Amino acid sequence: MATTETPLPGPAGLPLLGSLLDLKNDSLATYLRAHRTYGDVVRITAGPPGLRAQLYAVFSAEGAQRVLATEAANFRKDNTFYQEVRETFGNGLLTSQDADYLRQRRLVQPLFTRRRVDGYASALTDETSAMLHRWNAAPGAAPGPTVDLLDEMTRLTLRAVARILFGVDVDAAVDVVERSFPVIGEYVLRRAYSPLTLPRDWPTPANRRAATAANELYAVCDRIIRERRAQGAEADGEDLLTLLTHAGSAEDDGLDAAEIRDQVLVFLLAGHETTATSLGFALHLLALHPEEQARARAEAVRVLDGRTPTAADLDALPYLTMVLKEAMRLYPAGPVIGRSAVEATEIDGYTIPAGADVIVAPWVTHRHPRYWEDPERFDPERFTPEREKERPRYAWFPFGGGPRACIGQHFSMLESVLALAMVLQEYELTAVDRTVPVSAGITLRATGPARCVLRRRR
Template identity: 75%
Template sequence: MAAVDSQARADRGPGAEVPTLAGNPLLGSLLDLKSDSLGTYLRAQAQHGDVVRITAGPPGLRAELYCVFSAEGAQQVLAAQSANFRKDNTFYQEVRDSFGNGLLTSQDEDYLRQRRLVQPLFTKRRVDGYAGAVADETQATLTRWAQAPGGVVDVSDEMMELALRAVARILFGTDVDATVDVVDRCFPVITEYVLRRGYSPANVPRNWPTPGNRRAAAAMDELYAVCDRIIAERRASAGTADGTGEDLLGLLSSAGSTQDGEFDAAELRDQVLIFLLAGHETTATSLAFSLHLLGRHPEHQARAREEVLRVLGDRTPEAADLERLPYLTRVLKEAMRLYPAAPVIGRGSVAATEVAGHAIPAGSDVILSPWVTHRHPQYWPDPERFDPDRFTPEAEAERPRYAWFPFGGGPRACIGQHFSMLESVIALAMLLRAYEFEAVDADIPVSAGITLRTEGPMRCRIRGLAG
């Protein structure tokens, strides 16, 4: 028995045993995670602290999740020991099988090569050149809102369309409408399929002709076809995008080096699909919740609008205005704290290790949750309160680096975070200058999908402002 215990400790690694969240004797916390995973993670942290084990599923198919909720733990997993925590789990494999092996899902040399090829396309100077396209799409939204029935809009739907049109325009130049129609139709089918399979204890093979497999395959075929068509046309004749000289697909097509070669057509499609997925849903979530929160807090809305009017007047915002709108940027950061677009981040541990004095075994599913860490009372007093001044430079300097990590961190940090901030601040500035917002739906139920999902409308009453 002593030898068995010694071997178990060796497999588990150094540190104390991780406390386990109480669950159903047969299914563990499976039903709780299915009905409210974010609430379950919050409860686990409140009851057991910053490293908690959660079990889910019946015996024989039971998953064990090692949840890490502290800023220091997040830094260890994402940055300091990132090589020990890989994107090796069922969920990432399902995303990979559906949306390709792009920057979000690739690993090892594939990822390093892709990152080297793509990095020059996301320099600050290059990204700043997309400000004009964002402003144009925001103006199109404002024009459409002038006909809003009853002066009420669902900001979740509206920001999803704005962000999708902006990223499609920057990716494809003039090929926006066809792309947006296909993404609107196909993405929900594919993401639901990924979620269902990613969180299921067992799945049938994808090539079995079940109704769910056939629906997802048809959606993927349609999505892949439109991307392949545009890629083939672009490789035959270089494209341009308004205000940038070249669209992102044109730049991706010509990206290359002696060391890394260039992307072939299949690799280009993988990058495009990941950029479409990660580049619009995340930004749309941040924009929608910023408007919703301002619609519930008119004093903060008035302060942000005063800054916008003082800095911009009537002119179109540009990239340089990002630094001139510090309060509006704080509003956005606080919205991203309360409603991080990626509320849960998964990794797989390669070797046994210790996190915050607790043993994480090799081969474990490790869960980080910005949703929980962004509400951790150690870093955020009165955490549910909306307060943009949490993000003054002085306040930020007093907190651990990973108390706020909506873009992930470490070597796998989101390559598009500057673009997301630029797009969001420009769009918010133009929307607040033109309209006053009043939240119609006070409480917005949410759930964790590939990104944060709203479970119902997020309506705001809008009133046009003179000038």
């Protein structure tokens, strides 16, 4: 049995660069390989001599629970990745810490109660109806048009979250986000993985491209926020931006304009890319598995009988919820979660030193053979209530966990299940692409298409 004196196992990598190239080329495969070869706690060395970093990866459900929940105060968002995200997207809920985080969470939490989120259901279904109408009008030979599911779901969820955030100001925000986010995301990722980064204000081509994209994104957010704040008490809408401008308490006057922008940027990032990943892969997996697709459709048709779903239907769609959870197991939108250890901590018999960069990886834990039989197989039955109770709490954690768990969990589940039901009522899906390559960016991202043929049901 391992003890605290046992050296941490891990790959040797290349003599000069360690595992840096493996991490840059395919970090998800590198973590899976490390787990299968070395176990539940692995040390990965990356970078050239003098700039070499040590990364401590924790892959067990029990270890993930300690990092994210039971000892969360000892594992902070102080690593390079979060610093790059913070400098780009501001100090919102995703990146803030300590008193800033507690204050923001207290002010924003009332906006994400189940009752409040359920009130957004009509906006979500309106956007889904518009997508289906566009599909219905698409030209194409029989049996129907071919679409890239991940592209379509990204467009859908972006429009939905922009509508819920901004109300009537959807189109201007969507156009800017579609142009800006890919540029900014690639920039953040490249800097986070580089052992040596240049100052952001140096006029390099990459810095200039990122600054232009960020400034355009900030400008549209600032304009809408300024207009909404100028309305003052007259702004009585139910969109999130109006609610953010009114957020406050007896102890706190509320968020200033800069803080509101930081929250808006985080909501735009986390509110559309993550849900698009979950929803797109759920549809693609159903397109690959006709029996499960037929069962999911039968549930949607039985419950809805052709009508548009509402938030009240969510609990009546358990199989669709199981499909979504299984898609999130295989394709977690946040495949890797980073922290920095404050003090030395023993996990699974090994000591993680103070100051260490630590990751937990849903991508790996969701495939851990101790918790998941035949882990690469798509099987929604894994998520019956009985089988969920048999597993450790952190065998499945696509929304993170502990005090920093995603505030938008119910929003994402509601949007995804209602959209799945609407699509399946209208269409039968047949996969064109059998596999979809992915990589880890700020969120999980597809590096190839997820096309399917749509056959409209009569």
